[in-house]
Amino acid sequence: MSRVLVISEKPNAAKRIAQALDEKGQPHEIAVGSVTYYECTKDNDTILVTYALGHLYELRQTEGGWNYPRLETEWVPKYEVEKKAAKTRPLIALIKRLGRQVDRFVVATDYDIEGSLIGYLVLKYACEIDTAKAQRMVFSSLTKSDIVEAYESARPNLDFTMIESGCVRHKVDWLYGINLTRALTLSIRKSAGWFKIVSTGRVQGPILEFVALRDKEINLFVPTPFWNIAVQGIFEKHELSLEFSNGRIDNKEMAYALADEIRGKTPYVDAVREKSVVQSAPPPFNLSDLQTEAYRLFGFRPSKTLSVAQKLYLDALISYPRTSSQRLPPSLDINAILNGLQKIARLGPLVRRLLKQAQLTPTQGEKEDPAHPAIHPTGTQPTEELRPNERKIFDLVVHRFLASLGEAAVKKIVKADILCGERLFYVRGVKVLITGWMDFYGPFVLMKEKALPDLSKGDEIQLTSVKVDEKYTSPPSRYNPSSLLRLLERENLGTKATRSEIIDSLNSRGYTVGDRFELSALGYAIYETLKQYVPTVLSADMTRRLEEEMEEIQRGAGSRESVLSEAKANLLTLLGNFRSQEDTIGQALVKGLQRYWREEQDMGPCPNCEDGTLTLVYSPKSGKRFVGCSNYRNGTCSTTFPLPQKGKVLPLKKQCPYCGYRMIRVLSGRKAWETCINWAECTGRQDELKALEEKRTTKERTKPVEDEDI
Amino acid sequence: MTECPICFRQSMNGTELCEYHEEALTRLRAAFAEWEKALGVGWIDYLSLVYRTQELGLWVREIVAYLTSRSAASMLS
Numbered sequence: 001m002s003r004v005l006v007i008s009e010k011p012n013a014a015k016r017i018a019q020a021l022d023e024k025g026q027p028h029e030i031a032v033g034s035v036t037y038y039e040c041t042k043d044n045d046t047i048l049v050t051y052a053l054g055h056l057y058e059l060r061q062t063e064g065g066w067n068y069p070r071l072e073t074e075w076v077p078k079y080e081v082e083k084k085a086a087k088t089r090p091l092i093a094l095i096k097r098l099g100r101q102v103d104r105f106v107v108a109t110d111y112d113i114e115g116s117l118i119g120y121l122v123l124k125y126a127c128e129i130d131t132a133k134a135q136r137m138v139f140s141s142l143t144k145s146d147i148v149e150a151y152e153s154a155r156p157n158l159d160f161t162m163i164e165s166g167c168v169r170h171k172v173d174w175l176y177g178i179n180l181t182r183a184l185t186l187s188i189r190k191s192a193g194w195f196k197i198v199s200t201g202r203v204q205g206p207i208l209e210f211v212a213l214r215d216k217e218i219n220l221f222v223p224t225p226f227w228n229i230a231v232q233g234i235f236e237k238h239e240l241s242l243e244f245s246n247g248r249i250d251n252k253e254m255a256y257a258l259a260d261e262i263r264g265k266t267p268y269v270d271a272v273r274e275k276s277v278v279q280s281a282p283p284p285f286n287l288s289d290l291q292t293e294a295y296r297l298f299g300f301r302p303s304k305t306l307s308v309a310q311k312l313y314l315d316a317l318i319s320y321p322r323t324s325s326q327r328l329p330p331s332l333d334i335n336a337i338l339n340g341l342q343k344i345a346r347l348g349p350l351v352r353r354l355l356k357q358a359q360l361t362p363t364q365g366e367k368e369d370p371a372h373p374a375i376h377p378t379g380t381q382p383t384e385e386l387r388p389n390e391r392k393i394f395d396l397v398v399h400r401f402l403a404s405l406g407e408a409a410v411k412k413i414v415k416a417d418i419l420c421g422e423r424l425f426y427v428r429g430v431k432v433l434i435t436g437w438m439d440f441y442g443p444f445v446l447m448k449e450k451a452l453p454d455l456s457k458g459d460e461i462q463l464t465s466v467k468v469d470e471k472y473t474s475p476p477s478r479y480n481p482s483s484l485l486r487l488l489e490r491e492n493l494g495t496k497a498t499r500s501e502i503i504d505s506l507n508s509r510g511y512t513v514g515d516r517f518e519l520s521a522l523g524y525a526i527y528e529t530l531k532q533y534v535p536t537v538l539s540a541d542m543t544r545r546l547e548e549e550m551e552e553i554q555r556g557a558g559s560r561e562s563v564l565s566e567a568k569a570n571l572l573t574l575l576g577n578f579r580s581q582e583d584t585i586g587q588a589l590v591k592g593l594q595r596y597w598r599e600e601q602d603m604g605p606c607p608n609c610e611d612g613t614l615t616l617v618y619s620p621k622s623g624k625r626f627v628g629c630s631n632y633r634n635g636t637c638s639t640t641f642p643l644p645q646k647g648k649v650l651p652l653k654k655q656c657p658y659c660g661y662r663m664i665r666v667l668s669g670r671k672a673w674e675t676c677i678n679w680a681e682c683t684g685r686q687d688e689l690k691a692l693e694e695k696r697t698t699k700e701r702t703k704p705v706e707d708e709d710i
Numbered sequence: 711m712t713e714c715p716i717c718f719r720q721s722m723n724g725t726e727l728c729e730y731h732e733e734a735l736t737r738l739r740a741a742f743a744e745w746e747k748a749l750g751v752g753w754i755d756y757l758s759l760v761y762r763t764q765e766l767g768l769w770v771r772e773i774v775a776y777l778t779s780r781s782a783a784s785m786l787s
Contacts, residue, residue, distance in 0.1 A: 220734050222741035223765035225748050251748050472765050595718060653768060 003102040005127070006049045006137070006151075007095070007119050009109040012314040013142060014038060014051035017108055020147035021047055035091045037098060042151075048098050052109065056088050056095075057121040059174045068182040069575045071568050073174060075121060092126050099127030106154055108137040111371050112322055113554070114497060116159050117166035123158075134158055140323075140372045142316040143380055165554035169495075172546060172567045176202040179571060180537060183578045184526070184589065191586030196593065198526060199509060203494045203502050205530065206540040210487060211512060212527040214479060215519040221475035227255035228469045231425060233267060233461040238453040240461060242267065242418055242425035248471070255468045258423070263466050267420040269459040279409045281437035283326040283365030284374035285400050287496045288489050290321070290393075293400075295482035297444055298392050301515070302485045302500035308393045309375070316380045318397050322497045323372035326365020332373065334360050334405065340379025341398060350440060354402055362404040363437075376401045399441050406437025416455045420463075427452065478516040492544050513650060514665070514672065521599045525592020533585045534578050542570070603627050603651050603677055604662040609637040614662070614677065616649065625649075627677050641677045644668075658684025716772050731776075734769040 008014040015038065018027035022040030029036050038049040058078045061070040077092050078085040105127060107119030123131050136158050139150035181199040188196055227249045231242035249255040290309065291302035309321035342351035377398045386394055410433045418425040429452030432438065438445045481503055488499045506512045511523035530537045546567065552558030578585065606612030612631040619626070624645055631637035643649055647668025654663045656676030665674050679685050712721040714728035722729050745756045760766055761774045
């Protein structure tokens with residue numbers, strides 16, 4: 001009989017593990033002050049299951065002072081470096097105590113770099129044991145069967161290569177993040193005496209450059225005109241759109257001459273080509289595929305998708321989401337999962353249809369991950385009603401899993417050549433002949449059929465209209481959270497677990513605005529300064545090389561010491577270079593910040609006086625904000641406009657199409673909307689105001705009656 | 711050291727504009743040939759037409775506004 005301490009990553013995971021391991025499925029939850037642990041019994045062993053709250057230990061510089069360079073670090077309890085992490089203090093004390101009462105240690109954190117490091121640090125610093133003696137549970141879902149199997153076949157050792165890699169990643173990120181942020185911030189303080197934290201990091205620098213380069217291309221874009229000939233016709237009551245074979249026309253006169261030439265002619269079918277295209281079922285999701293699809297379908301930011309998927313994983317509804325794999329192992333019991341899913345009423349008929357298929361072999365994608373399979377449902381039914389966002393992600397994962405088991409779809413693509421005089425046009429159509437897997441992906445299929453009548457050579461088409469459309473070339477699209485995530489993955493920057501968080505940080509630090517990653521004046525200030533004085537910080541090459549070296553460590557091929565010492569040496573050179581130009585860099589940043597603040601306040605010229613500028617003003621009496629003329633103080637102009645009092649107001653560089661006043665964007669919580677500063681009087685916005693008023697009235701009407709009202 | 715009259719960034723050596731607005735001016739000039747070929751318009755009409763397009767980049771728009779106001783000012787003086 002032995003006593004075992006199992007360390008999981010989160011409270012919910014600890015509860016599930018304890019329930020799965022306890023012979024009766026009813027572990028004792030023991031509270032010690034504000035924290036708890038579980039005690040269960042299995043095969044005469046007493047198992048204590050505890051949890052971390054993410055990382056319980058963090059890096060701290062060994063040398064004092066808010067300065068740079070600081071290269072030496074030590075692991076310390078998180079509450080010593082983060083005021084908000086006070087909850088970790090009693091937890092560490094509990095784990096220390098439990099560690100003294102057991103004779104075996106098992107790490108059951110998530111099986112990835114972060115999870116392995118979390119478990120290792122707890123064993124090393126809280127339990128103070130020889131980590132070589134600890135065991136490792138490896139599982140990809142929190143179902144009872146997976147947990148029991150992982151416990152019974154626990155690996156005899158921790159995954160030290162993963163731990164080494166995680167440790168180096170933490171240290172390198174700390175070194176670059178802390179030192180570069182301090183260098184930038186202190187240069188501003190030295191130059192202007194302000195203490196304004198300006199941050200950058202190993203991965204954030206290259207992302208900033210990607211976004212800045214795209215933003216520059218958009219800001220420098222000059223469109224050129226072109227013309228399309230839009231020809232409509234009818235054949236046997238079917239309306240047809242004829243597409244000019246030469247595409248766009250670059251000259252206005254030529255376009256109109258061509259349209260004149262076509263009018264009055266009778267187009268006829270010169271040739272019809274048909275081909276069948278087999279479209280295999282899609283592979284099951286890896287994390288970035290799931291994030292991309294959730295953005296396309298629901299507009300979820302990648303970080304939101306990850307957080308919802310993580311919740312579903314902790315509820316044992318889906319497998320571990322932080323995976324690169326698009327493959328399902330042959331050992332996965334697909335029938336058991338389907339049998340579980342068919343008990344969910346809304347999925348039952350679809351699953352039963354799939355079960356009738358002769359073969360249930362999933363389509364396998366190209367990407368692999370040695371740690372975890374592709375994301376798939378576990379077959380467990382939700383015990384309580386899922387929240388709307390959880391249901392969306394759950395259904396998406398389920399439908400994709402079902403689709404991956406479906407048969408190939410077959411489409412018929414038709415392309416007809418239409419001659420109109422000597423000019424060649426095309427009409428195209430798409431028809432799905434065999435729906436296959438599309439039935440199982442259901443509402444999420446991205447496919448539009450385009451019906452065509454049966455066309456044969458010589459058929460004549462009756463022209464109904466010939467128009468010339470003037471168009472302009474478009475600038476490249478701005479990044480969205482999904483396309484930026486894909487870019488980072490392609491460039492091998494960051495990890496699947498960290499990318500979405502880094503993307504969000506661009507917005508939260510004010511470097512970009514909105515979901516379309518428009519670079520702010522602050523973003524430009526940082527980018528321009530780094531580009532001019534320390535371009536290495538923006539270099540994707542340096543970060544990519546470090547990523548590759550860390551992957552080598554994980555594969556057991558690289559040395560932690562050499563990677564760390566090389567990173568430190570490169571950082572020292574970079575910081576030395578920075579220090580020698582600190583004054584100039586500080587001045588450049590100060591100018592950029594001044595421009596940023598000016599642009600944040602500047603609402604354009606005053607419409608009522610000659611030399612005034614409209615700016616954002618806070619009333620010293622009420623603290624309320626409004627737009628006022630800069631000549632208000634000298635008493636020559638009293639122009640003001642009211643502003644919404646909640647949320648952040650950002651002036652936009654465009655005018656209201658109705659009244660010509662400056663447009664603003666209001667960001668309040670998760671909502672963002674655009675209006676003009678003259679919104680209260682603007683004739684074009686009265687409908688908006690009316691709708692808002694109605695919404696308010698409805699809200700008032702439906703508000704529950706509270707005690708005070710009674 | 712002079713400042714760009716449009717955005718107050720540092721001007722490039724030998725020009726009154728910063729690197730962004732200088733590049734915007736270069737691109738504006740380069741695109742004129744295509745507009746001329748497409749519509750047969752002159753420089754002034756080109757500026758007016760291109761300014762009305764939604765797709766025009768912000769810095770190019772600022773350059774067009776700057777050129778237009780400068781030419782208006784020179785006509786007044």
